[in-house]
Amino acid sequence: MARRKKESQSVHRKNIAMAAEQLFMKKGIENTSLNDISKEAGYSKATLYVYFKDKEELVSVLVLESMQKLHDYMNHALESSSNTKECYEKICNAIVEYQEEYPFYFGMVLKTINIDFETTHFLPEEKETFLVGERINELLYTFLKTGIENREIRSNIEILPTIFSFWGMLSGVILLAANKEEYITQHLKKSKKEFLLYGFDMLYNSLAVEGRG
Amino acid sequence: MARRKKESQSVHRKNIAMAAEQLFMKKGIENTSLNDISKEAGYSKATLYVYFKDKEELVSVLVLESMQKLHDYMNHALESSSNTKECYEKICNAIVEYQEEYPFYFGMVLKTINIDFETTHFLPEEKETFLVGERINELLYTFLKTGIENREIRSNIEILPTIFSFWGMLSGVILLAANKEEYITQHLKKSKKEFLLYGFDMLYNSLAVEGRG
Amino acid sequence: MARRKKESQSVHRKNIAMAAEQLFMKKGIENTSLNDISKEAGYSKATLYVYFKDKEELVSVLVLESMQKLHDYMNHALESSSNTKECYEKICNAIVEYQEEYPFYFGMVLKTINIDFETTHFLPEEKETFLVGERINELLYTFLKTGIENREIRSNIEILPTIFSFWGMLSGVILLAANKEEYITQHLKKSKKEFLLYGFDMLYNSLAVEGRG
Amino acid sequence: MARRKKESQSVHRKNIAMAAEQLFMKKGIENTSLNDISKEAGYSKATLYVYFKDKEELVSVLVLESMQKLHDYMNHALESSSNTKECYEKICNAIVEYQEEYPFYFGMVLKTINIDFETTHFLPEEKETFLVGERINELLYTFLKTGIENREIRSNIEILPTIFSFWGMLSGVILLAANKEEYITQHLKKSKKEFLLYGFDMLYNSLAVEGRG
């Protein structure tokens, strides 16, 4: 309902947000001025303030949206696969895809989301972003649980800590692969994709039942 | 005497660098102005330019120094341990320590270091930072090699890709643990330390020879 | 209505431009800061950037305007005279008038206008300034041509080189007369006006048909 | 005697002045900092202030020196020629040479030298520069006087006003030729040299006795 309102609140928000997104991607958030955004969006600078309280709010809305996309990617990965290993790979790829499409947000998601809801000043969008994060965790929870039930993932893991380690490690390699692609291709004689596959596999080892090649 | 001169210069550089470091940590690099730094350091703004060509140079010097410290930490970890597992843990802890002491640089180190030495304009400090990074890689190389020789680490790994995955994953969990410490303690019922131990162990599994608890 | 808007914009541009002009005249262009201009004009410094992209643009607009005035002066001189000699004198006086009213620009016009349209970065105003310069040349061309047809100016001159020499020499004496007026009145026992008349006459000799004076 | 002192005062003044001159020529006066000069000269920045009160003084010394060179050029031109026309041409060329070698000072000489010795604050060097200017005038006086005596220059000219017009016009064409060389070569199909020859000739007409080709 609040949602309904927000959506009808206007196309303009969307327009502005989209323009901002494009610019953020092209030039980074710090180097994108409201001036740039207003021009790209085709509105007056002052109009931005009609639809967004702040530059900060504008950013956080975008982060939220991207987070939702990440959730959707991962959800789709889970739904569309049967086999645990296959599912694992799809999840990994979903995150890679997300990082490649929103490299900028990926960094933010890793850092910004640790909001202290008591003390810090935070926006509603930030809270919602947090909640989407929770839902992503649930996705991973389901994945692990199912894998254990199917006896494809070790049963002696602690699920929650595993989820978190898993997420941290995955995002770690992916970020590294993205930031040092050139270095990797030159020194490792692997494409970024191959390198990631290797890394994902390595990580899977620590989860999977039994030995494996 | 020339030496004397250099040293006295160094004092001021150090002062400025330290002031900058503190502020960068508190407010981030973009939000720290040379004005702030000069006040914190007790020099005039113009004086900063006597000791550093640029804000950029100031930053890169700081990054370099921190990187060297990381190298020292890890080097010490390697030298002071016999057992592979013990060595592994010390390395992990070295990185954690580094992240805790220089949280700000940790993020930079993950991103900045992929310099394209052909095309991009870069400072000498950046090049040296890169080289220290290389030496860190060599440290990890030695660690893995020794572990394999001692039959404690699987012999069928590809060393270079492993180093990179390893580094990416490690830094990933560490970053996550640092950023979401509160969340972790609340939801996982583990201290940050315990959580990291769990994660490090999980990762060790994928490297270590054979079955294990 | 669009027009209305443009006009209201123009008011501010004018205000700023006029303030700048005054200051440029008083203190020279390099020694006039945007700070000074904004104060003189009664606007905030930031506002200047609403109406002018640059200090450079502000200057070039001013130069252009002055150049147009020079053109108008000279055009008027040509139109309002019949006799060649009379016309010549009016042209000379037009330039003198211009120099007296815009002493500052006069110097710039002599130097700035040789733009290399291929290589150099230049503003639209600079290009237009150049074009106005061309039109001034055409004015002189017409003057000489007519004078030749009327057999009052020698027919064996090369028109284009004459125009340029003519312009160079004229501006040369005028500048000198302006800069050293005091010296001239004291040592030559001529007023600036009389001196210039003498000089103009001297130059006319080299153009005019036959013996005279 | 004062002179003796100044000369012995030191080689350092010369060194500094020469370094400054080179830089002024390369980058213009406004864009040359004392820092640049001190580096080029191989002295400390503070040392410049031992030898020169000011940047201003440094500049005026240089202007004076250049003015002396101009005087020497012209003097040599006069001494080495018999024929009036030849002498005229040599004088013109001397000025051209000067402009080409010291393009930067040429502009200054045209403008700066009108010092009001009563009111304005001025440096001793500026006064001396003025005096050298006077001596240049005397040179021209001699030239005209001799020309008249030889019946090669019209006897009905007023010498002093002619000198001044002459100087103004000459410097005018020369400046224009220097500033718009490219334009001239393209539109006039004359080299800068040819153009100047044409202009000098045109001016000579107004001085020379009788008819001429």
Place this chain on the structure above:
DNA sequence: GATGAATGAGGGTTCATTCAT
């Protein structure tokens, strides 16, 4: 609701100059 107009605050950087040593 949309915006043209305006701005305060601050950004990094440069420079001529001073002064203790």
Place this chain on the structure above:
DNA sequence: CATGAATGAACCCTCATTCAT
């Protein structure tokens, strides 16, 4: 005498933000 060290003042410019209309 020569200078290393330090700086105040100014530079041009950008930005997020406000407000009357």
